[in-house]
Amino acid sequence: MAIKIEGGTVQETPHIPVLYREVIEAFAHCKEGIIVDCTMGYGGHSSLLLENNPALSLIGIDQDPTAIAFSTKRLEPFAERVEIRQGRFSEVAKEAMSQKGEKICGILADIGVSSLQLDQRERGFSYESDTLDMRMNPNASLSAAEVVNDYSQSALETILREYGEVNNARKVAETIVARRPFGSAKELSNAIFHLMPKGKKIHPSTLVMQAIRIEVNDELGELTRLLDAIESSGIRRLCVAIITFHSLEDRIVKNRFSKWAKNCICLDDAMRCTCGNNHAIGKVITKKPLSAAEDELRANSRSRSAKLRIFEIRRD
Structure with missing residues (x-):
């Protein structure tokens, strides 16, 4: 079926990508560069991001050969701007960040099983x-x-x-x-x-x-290793958007984003700051996670558990 949505068209998709409007908005300021879709799946988010950002390129990652085959065909209209890689997203994303460096402006991960x-x-x-x-x-x-x-x-x-x-x-x-x-x-x-x-x-x-x-x-391990790779990448300007579906995943993302936003890393019982108070690598964009609007919940019941957190890396 083809699904008409605000901001783009999801063509012949076997499922509706969750929080699609919020994902588009999260990367709206990425006018050029590369977005890494760590969990490409069946190309829902990827196709919308490419359609809404004509100057952007995308690296899509998935370990499922069925998803790779489907998305390769689905993203054919954007072929010159798309590179699809197969493997575990923590490993492939780390490799991509090492290869592309500052050309990467965004990281998207939709954690969990696809519809x-x-x-x-x-x-x-x-x-x-x-x-x-x-x-x-x-x-x-x-x-x-x-x-x-x-x-x-x-x-x-x-x-x-x-x-x-x-x-x-x-x-x-x-x-x-x-x-x-x-x-x-x-x-x-x-x-x-x-x-x-x-x-x-x-x-x-x-x-x-x-x-x-x-x-x-090893879903929680994969998520943790992805966050480790982003943290150690050294990329100076990067939007990180992660969708989770249960409290364990959300807690990992929330805690890591809080750590990234923290200037002082001294122990809580320290009498005074001795760390330099300059360890933050950016800021949390979503103080509370974004969830699906009522119309999306009506159209896609599987979106009810989805939570989106966004972090903006700004390393000086």
Whole structure:
């Protein structure tokens, strides 16, 4: 389907990019240079940024070969301004920043699984899937099957508590170990469904699936390594916009942006400042994260959890 939106047209897209207006606005001042879309997916944000900024170029990154193939075709109208690279975004973005340096004016990352990956049951991301996979890169070694069927009960409990914030993580882990092996996400969901809290807007098994997916793809580690790469890049002028979908990701981004904006890095109990009070590398643009407007929520229910934080690097 083709989707008409303010500021551009998303052509033949399998999903609607979240916070599309806010992303366009975040990079509106980037009149020339390169934007690195760390999580290109199916090209929704990338196509809008290129359409709205005729002087910009873009490096699109994704580890999913299906997304690469789709976006390569989708971004053909902007071919002379687009370079698509496959790999883990923390590694490829670091390489791009080293190669392009000050030519890069923006970094965009939309953290998490894409809508099409969720909808493709053979990928094993959905609780209705007949497989147990969840790999964003189908060639990666670790899949959800290994996590669910091979991890110890204590390891599963830790993952469920830390990545899914599952309140009864011990009981869920105990049930998984007692009833495994599992061959599908649907089978796993049915086995733990009775243990999950009811009455929320999300499916009761969602948090468990989220925790396993984060472990499989090392999503929090990837996000942290991307922020490390941006921090150490030395690029003097850079807009960083990151979309997250749950509190763990958002907390990582919030804390890192706060660190980047802090001039004094002395210990809290220091009697006086001895660090020079000049360590800030820019400023936080969004004091509170941006969320979807009512019309977007009506059009795309998956945008309800999305939060966008923006930081402007200005190194003197």
